[in-house]
Each structure stands twice: as structure tokens, then as C-alpha cells.
Amino acid sequence: MQVTIYQMRRNGVEIARELLGDEARHIGELRLGVFEEGGRRRPTKAARLQQENGEVIMELVDVHVDAIKASRMVIKGIERRQTERGVVEFAQAWLCVQAGTPLLATSRERFFKDNGGSTH
Secondary structure: OEEEEEEOEEOOEEOOHHHHHHOOEEEEEEEEEEEEOOOOOOEEEEEEEEOOOOOEEEEEEEEEEEEEEOOEEEEEEEEEEEEOOEEEEEEEEEEEEEOOOOOOOOHHHHHHHHOOOOOO
């Protein structure tokens, strides 16, 4: 399924919902399933965002679907990141918006809408 993903946490800390539209968007093909984990060679429930060529852009492990509503869903799991001190794990949640449906408004867009002005 083609989606736009907003990461709902930064280094494990929740981002305020009204600021999610300001965060970077990641676009690709969403895959949910049981995958073989790289180094450990054990099956793991994971969510992967992939490019068309199959390259993994982002991955969550030990995932579960937290909510589904219309063309959006929230997936929660563990994000692993390589740092200078080794691999670090953080709680993470993805807001997945199906391609072709409206994206989240940015704080700038909401400001002008709420104040009756234009964005130009």
C-alpha cells in the first residue's frame, strides 16, 4: 500500500499532535508482516516502508496496529537506530496516510485558515 508516514515520536518522545504536520514526511510502499530479522535470523513482526526497488527506508519491529480510521492508521513498535555507541532502541509510532488522500495540515496552514488569511 502506497503511504505517507509521519513519525509520531522523536528519540522515543511523543511529538505534539498539532505539530505532526510540520514533521518530515516519508513516502513509499508499506509492508506489514513477519520478516526474518537481519543478524538474529528469527522471525519478527515488522512494518517496513520501502522504495519501489525494494530498498527499506524505515522499519519498526515488534509492531502492532493501534488504530485504523478511513484512509489512516497508526502503527506502534520499536525503532532501532545505529549511533556512535551502538544500536539504540526507541518506542515509535507511525501515522500512515494512504496515498491520494489529504495530508496533515502544517501549523502555518492552520494559522492562516484559522485567521481567515491566505498562505500567499
